[in-house]
Amino acid sequence: MQLISHSGLATWLDHLAQETTLIAPRNVDGVLLYRPVQSSGDIVWDFVRPVLSVKEAFFPATERVLTIEKTGQQIRLNETVPDGERVIFGVRSCDARGFLAMDALFANTEPVDVYYTTRRENTALIGLSCNEMGETCFCTSTGGAPDDPTGMDLMLTEVDDGYAIQVITEKGAALLPEITLQELAGEIPQPVLNDPVPFPPMEAWPPQFNDAYWADMAERCLSCRICAYVCPTCRCFDVRDEPLPAENGSQHFERIRCWDSCAGEVYRQIAGGHNPRAAKGDRMRNRFFCKFYYYPEQYGPVACTGCGRCVDACPVNIDITEVMHAVQRLAEVEP
Amino acid sequence: MSYTTEIQATARDLLSSDQVSCVIGYEVGPRGRTRPAFIYTADDADRLVWNQNCTHNLTTYLHQKLRPNGYTSAPAETERVAIVVKACDSRAINVLVAESQINREQVHVIGVACDGVFEGAGLGRSDGATLQHRCTECGERTPVTYDTLIGEPQAVDTLDSEHDLAHLEAMTPAERAEFWLSQFDRCIRCYACRQACPMCSCPTCLYERDDSQWIGMGNGLNEKRTFHLGRAYHLAGRCIGCDECERVCPVDIPIGLLNRKLAGEVEAAFGYRAGLEPIPSPLTTILSGKEG
Amino acid sequence: MTYEPRIIGFLCTWCSYTGADLAGTARLQSAWNLRSIRVPCSGRVSPELIMKAFDQGADGVLVLGCHIGECHYDNGNHRTAKRLPVLHSLMEFAGLEPERLRLGWVSASEGERFARIVNEFTDVVRELGPCSWQQNGHRPQAVRAILESEV
Numbered sequence: 001m002q003l004i005s006h007s008g009l010a011t012w013l014d015h016l017a018q019e020t021t022l023i024a025p026r027n028v029d030g031v032l033l034y035r036p037v038q039s040s041g042d043i044v045w046d047f048v049r050p051v052l053s054v055k056e057a058f059f060p061a062t063e064r065v066l067t068i069e070k071t072g073q074q075i076r077l078n079e080t081v082p083d084g085e086r087v088i089f090g091v092r093s094c095d096a097r098g099f100l101a102m103d104a105l106f107a108n109t110e111p112v113d114v115y116y117t118t119r120r121e122n123t124a125l126i127g128l129s130c131n132e133m134g135e136t137c138f139c140t141s142t143g144g145a146p147d148d149p150t151g152m153d154l155m156l157t158e159v160d161d162g163y164a165i166q167v168i169t170e171k172g173a174a175l176l177p178e179i180t181l182q183e184l185a186g187e188i189p190q191p192v193l194n195d196p197v198p199f200p201p202m203e204a205w206p207p208q209f210n211d212a213y214w215a216d217m218a219e220r221c222l223s224c225r226i227c228a229y230v231c232p233t234c235r236c237f238d239v240r241d242e243p244l245p246a247e248n249g250s251q252h253f254e255r256i257r258c259w260d261s262c263a264g265e266v267y268r269q270i271a272g273g274h275n276p277r278a279a280k281g282d283r284m285r286n287r288f289f290c291k292f293y294y295y296p297e298q299y300g301p302v303a304c305t306g307c308g309r310c311v312d313a314c315p316v317n318i319d320i321t322e323v324m325h326a327v328q329r330l331a332e333v334e335p
Numbered sequence: 336m337s338y339t340t341e342i343q344a345t346a347r348d349l350l351s352s353d354q355v356s357c358v359i360g361y362e363v364g365p366r367g368r369t370r371p372a373f374i375y376t377a378d379d380a381d382r383l384v385w386n387q388n389c390t391h392n393l394t395t396y397l398h399q400k401l402r403p404n405g406y407t408s409a410p411a412e413t414e415r416v417a418i419v420v421k422a423c424d425s426r427a428i429n430v431l432v433a434e435s436q437i438n439r440e441q442v443h444v445i446g447v448a449c450d451g452v453f454e455g456a457g458l459g460r461s462d463g464a465t466l467q468h469r470c471t472e473c474g475e476r477t478p479v480t481y482d483t484l485i486g487e488p489q490a491v492d493t494l495d496s497e498h499d500l501a502h503l504e505a506m507t508p509a510e511r512a513e514f515w516l517s518q519f520d521r522c523i524r525c526y527a528c529r530q531a532c533p534m535c536s537c538p539t540c541l542y543e544r545d546d547s548q549w550i551g552m553g554n555g556l557n558e559k560r561t562f563h564l565g566r567a568y569h570l571a572g573r574c575i576g577c578d579e580c581e582r583v584c585p586v587d588i589p590i591g592l593l594n595r596k597l598a599g600e601v602e603a604a605f606g607y608r609a610g611l612e613p614i615p616s617p618l619t620t621i622l623s624g625k626e627g
Numbered sequence: 628m629t630y631e632p633r634i635i636g637f638l639c640t641w642c643s644y645t646g647a648d649l650a651g652t653a654r655l656q657s658a659w660n661l662r663s664i665r666v667p668c669s670g671r672v673s674p675e676l677i678m679k680a681f682d683q684g685a686d687g688v689l690v691l692g693c694h695i696g697e698c699h700y701d702n703g704n705h706r707t708a709k710r711l712p713v714l715h716s717l718m719e720f721a722g723l724e725p726e727r728l729r730l731g732w733v734s735a736s737e738g739e740r741f742a743r744i745v746n747e748f749t750d751v752v753r754e755l756g757p758c759s760w761q762q763n764g765h766r767p768q769a770v771r772a773i774l775e776s777e778v
Contacts, residue, residue, distance in 0.1 A: 031521060031586050051585055052523070061523055062554035135459065136366075220371040222395070224527035226585050242551045245684075256553050264526070266543070280399075312459060315531060315583035316391065317370035325365075503720065512722025512759065541675065549675055550682075556762035557682045561675075564721055568674050571713050593720070600716045604709075618709055 001188070002181040005162040012177040013040035016087050023057060024089040025050050034088065043090065048134035049307060053232035054088060054095040058119045059102065061229070062258045065115065068241065071250040081118055087175065089126045094137070094307035096127055096151030097144045098232030104299040105235060124171050127152035132192035136308030138321055141199050144305055146191040157188050164188050197321040204331035205293040213326055215281030220316045221263065223280060227287065227310040227318070228261030233295075233303040236260045236267075262286050288323050338385035338447060341485045342419060345445055346380040349417050355443050359396055360419040361389045368459050371396065385419075385447060385485070388456035390467065392577040393418050394427040395533040401437050417443035421452070423469070425478030426575035426610025427533040433615045434573075436536055439480075446481025448489055457582070468499075469578045469591070479611055500596055515560065521586040522559040528580035528590055529566060534573045541565065567593035572601040572616030575609050632686035632752040636661045636745070637672045641699040642734045643691035649738030657742035658749035661689065668692070669730075670703030674714040677728065681718070684761045687727045687752035689745070694732040704732070723760055726751050 004012065016022045017039050024043040026035040032050045034057060037043055069076045099120070106113035107120065130137075130146035139145060149155040153172030156163040164184050167173045228234040238260040246252035260267055263284070268277040277283050295303040304320065311319050336344075346358040360383040362372035369388035373396075374380055400416045420428065425446055431437045451470030453461040477488040503511060526543070529535045542550050542562045549565075550558045567590070574594040581591040602608055605617040638644040644665050650657055666672055669692025680688050690711060692704040711730040719725045729748055733741045752758075 028521060029517065029587070033521070033586075060554075062552075216373075219373045220396070222527065222530040222583070224530040224583070225525040226527050226583075229523045229525045230585060238552065240545075240547060240552045242547050242553070256551075258552050258554060259523070261525075266539075266545070311366075313585045315457060315527060315579075317364045317366070317368045317457060319364065319366060322365055508719065508722050508724045509759070510722075511720065515721050516762070549679065560721070560762070561678055561682055564678060564717060565675060568714060568717055571717070593717070596720050597713060597717060600713050604712065618713060 001184045002165045003159065003162050003184040004156075004165055004177070004181055008177070008179065008181075009156075009163055010040040012179075013043065013089060015177065016089075016175070021084060021086040022089060023086055034090075045090075047090075048130070048137070049092050049094070049309065051309070051313070052230055053098060053307065053309065054091055054125075055098060055102065055232050055235075057086070057088060057123065058099075058116055059106075059235060059237075059259075062256055063115060064254050064256050065239070066255045067244070068253040068255065069246075069250060070252075081114055082122075083118075084122065086119075086123045087126065088123060090128045091125045091152065092130065092307070093127060093144050093146060093148040093150070093152075094139045094305040095232045096125060097139070097142075097148065097305040098307075099151045100301040101233040101295065101299070101303045101305075102235055104301050109299065124153045124175055125151065126172070126175070127155040129155065129157040130191055131158060131189070133194045134308060136311040136321075137194060137306060138197045138308060139306035140193055141196040141321075141324075142302055142304050142306040146193070147188075159184065159186075159188060197324055198328035200292065200324060200327040200331055202293055202296055204327055205289060208327055208330045209285070209289070211330060213330065214285040215279065217318065217323065217326070218280040218284035221280045221284055221318055222316060223263055223265050223283070224315070225259070225261035225264050226313045226315070228263060229259055230309040230313050232305055232307055232309075233291070234259075234261065236262060262290065284318070288320070288327075291320075292324075292327075338485050339383065342385055342445060342447075343380045343383050345483050345485070346374055346383055346417065347377045349443060350374070350380065351377040355415045355417040357400060358383070358417040358419075358445075359393045359400070360445070361385065361391070361393075366459065369457055383419075387450060387453050387463075388461050389419075389421070389447075389449075390452040390456035390579075390582060392421075392424045392427060392531070392533055392579045394420065394424050394431065395531060395579070397428075397431060397437050397442065397533070398536060401441055412438075412441070415441050415443065417445055419445045419447060420478055420481070421447055421449040422473065422475050422478050423575060423577045424533075425480050427577065428480055429610040429613040430534060430573055430575060431536075432613040434536075439613070443483070444478070444481045445483045445485060446478030448477050448484065448486035450476070467578065467582075469576060480613075499592065500599065503592065516556060518588050519559045519563055520556060522554075522563070522588060523586065524554055524559065524562065525585060527583040527585065528588075531579040531583045532570070533577075534570055534575075535566070541569075563588070563590065563593065567597055570594055571597035572605070572607065572618035573609050574598055630753065630756060632660050632749060632755075632757075633684065634658075634660045634662065634687040634689060634745075634749060634752060635680040635685045636663045636689040636691065637666050637669065637676070638663050639669045639692045639699075639704075640665050640667055642693040642697065643669075643731075643741065645735035646691075646733040646737050646741040649735065650742045651738075653738045655738055655742040657745045660749045660753075661745050668698065668700050668703035669707040670698070670700065670705075672707065674710060677714060678718070681723065681727075681758065681760045684758075686755075686758040687729070687748060689748050690728075690730045691733045691741070691744070692730075694734055697734060724755055724758075726755060727758060727760075 023034050024037045027044050034054050064080045067078045106116035149168050153169045155166040237257045239257045241253050241255050244252040244254050269275040291303040349355045358374040361369050362382045364370050371391050432439045451466040454465040454467050455461040550561045578591045607617050672690050677688050692707050698704040731744050
């Protein structure tokens with residue numbers, strides 16, 4: 001394994017910022033977000049995780065999927081596939097693991113989502129291992145680890161006099177600086193781990209479907225969408241056509257898709273006004289069943305990477321680890 | 336007796352004598368974070384706590400308790416609940432009563448003479464020392480309406496609350512526009528501000544209709560600015576300044592500034608501050624004082 | 628070509644709109660920049676409509692209603708008189724130049740007053756230049772790029 005010094009890394013990142021679009025954790029008015037940076041000086045190094053996951057760089061909050069031009073009887077549809085190559089630096093293992101879940105739906109299941117997959121192909125991920133887990137992190141309980149390179153192209157881990165570089169993919173190798181790197185002497189330090197939280201197996205979930213727990217737990221839920229929007233794996237969206245300014249005699253529209261969340265009241269409402277998930281308990285239950293039962297059943301991966309963002313962002317302390325504890329406990333009482 | 340034991344005793348009494356079906360208060364979750372709690376039996380009253388992390392404005396839950404079938408149906412008249420409020424939260428009770436959202440008789444208000452709540456409370460970011468901005472400016476620490484008072488009424492000097500507004504007001508329009516655009520740019524339209532607000536009680540939010548008539552569904556700056564300014568306008572003369580919207584915002588947009596600005600405008604124009612008495616805002620009524 | 632502002636006028640049908648007609652029949656010159664929208668009452672002009680006009684690229688918005696005490700619906704213009712100043716201070720606080728929004732009272736017999744207010748207002752807005760309120764980039768990424776390049 002190779003070693004890059006602190007100054008070597010800064011020079012390399014400056015170079016990347018010049019050559020391509022470099023996205024990295026940045027302090028935006030006091031809020032840490034993945035945003036384009038002009039140089040390595042813009043990058044925040046000491047952090048647990050940015051407020052929003054790196055998901056937004058691949059599956060943005062709003063995306064134009066096509067434009068529609070109507071002139072007389074003529075209708076023209078224009079596809080708007082994203083272009084431009086990007087490098088994202090400072091990706092955490094939990095976020096990269098989120099791509100297992102996102103890819104399962106958008107890339108590995110027909111129909112393939114061209115917007116998402118194009119961004120995935122055009123973007124290289126440089127991971128940054130966590131030296132220790134944050135207070136609410138539980139990645140080790142959902143199959144990950146603070147230094148797990150899954151989904152990365154390069155993986156960096158802080159060592160005494162710089163960063164150890166692990167090359168994961170060819171895309172990653174192509175990014176490496178042209179300077180000669182030293183060989184790393186010694187071992188990479190192991191991250192400090194939190195105690196694991198129980199991870200109820202899939203079969204533990206269905207028997208709890210009608211338990212009173214869901215309504216009780218959800219009573220304090222505000223039905224906002226923070227948990228879904230900060231989540232590295234939540235991928236629900238809504239699609240709508242909206243008008244754009246147009247010349248006289250023609251009409252111009254765009255089709256956009258925007259994040260949506262099953263916690264929101266109208267998410268499940270159908271034509272005519274009926275809402276099969278009108279109760280908050282039903283909506284919250286869906287959120288957790290989706291993560292640990294429906295999604296693995298339908299697509300394979302568990303839709304939680306243990307990043308802990310929802311735990312930290314929820315204004316009323318609805319805690320996914322508490323739910324995992326509760327389901328485990330319920331399953332032990334009534335297997 | 337500590338506030339916690341007083342609240343627990345009051346709750347136990349109210350529940351065991353069937354005066355209320357539920358007490359809405361605060362508890363401490365397994366992670367040590369203070370959060371809203373719904374207590375239904377006298378035995379459970381031990382879960383209730385009072386501490387300086389009790390930041391949530393629980394009056395936002397009154398709708399779901401007293402109007403379980405939605406806003407368009409009549410209130411559930413037999414239901415009666417108790418609720419723990421701080422001075423700021425108690426003003427929300429008055430506004431909800433004034434706007435006929437709830438009947439005052441259906442709520443047993445457990446008012447707490449509060450010493451202020453901490454920055455980052457409820458989110459695990461409290462340092463246990465720094466008071467929230469609104470608390471450092473709070474002039475009334477005794478609830479304006481209550482059925483049971485926990486603690487002694489306290490008089491506090493009213494402090495100058497204009498300095499952060501003055502900073503913005505001194506800017507040029509272009510600078511202010513840039514300030515707000517960079518703030519609204521971070522918005523992800525999670526609607527947490529609206530959901531946490533006791534005054535945001537429309538069955539369908541104007542800005543979340545499925546016809547895109549007022550604003551589009553997208554996350555563009557036009558849409559986000561219109562949502563925030565529109566919401567601020569809808570709260571003019573109604574906002575009681577609990578700043579929950581600002582606390583819950585995951586990307587720290589200073590929404591409270593907009594609300595304070597308009598509260599100041601309404602006070603200057605009508606000499607009215609929301610929630611001090613159960614009367615509707617003069618901004619939303621006409622000369623006779625009754626909606627025409 | 629010199630800059631000409633786009634101005635949206637919300638005119639109460641009972642007075643200001645009729646006042647505009649009178650200005651026309653009296654052959655008074657008033658600025659063509661005004662796009663008139665006839666509304667049943669100035670009280671019908673909700674703040675959302677004004678914000679939407681600016682969102683969609685208006686350089687100025689003029690709301691004209693009946694004089695206080697002359698509302699066809701008794702108190703519609705009272706509501707306008709309360710609402711508009713609050714909206715005005717909000718939009719100013721959010722960065723709109725205050726001169727771009729104006730509320731005025733014009734009766735059906737005041738054709739001359741109508742023309743004068745429209746001309747004055749148009750001159751003021753023309754002087755201010757194009758309004759930067761509308762965020763045409765539409766997608767935040769585009770706007771963000773503009774903001775960052777200015778820093």
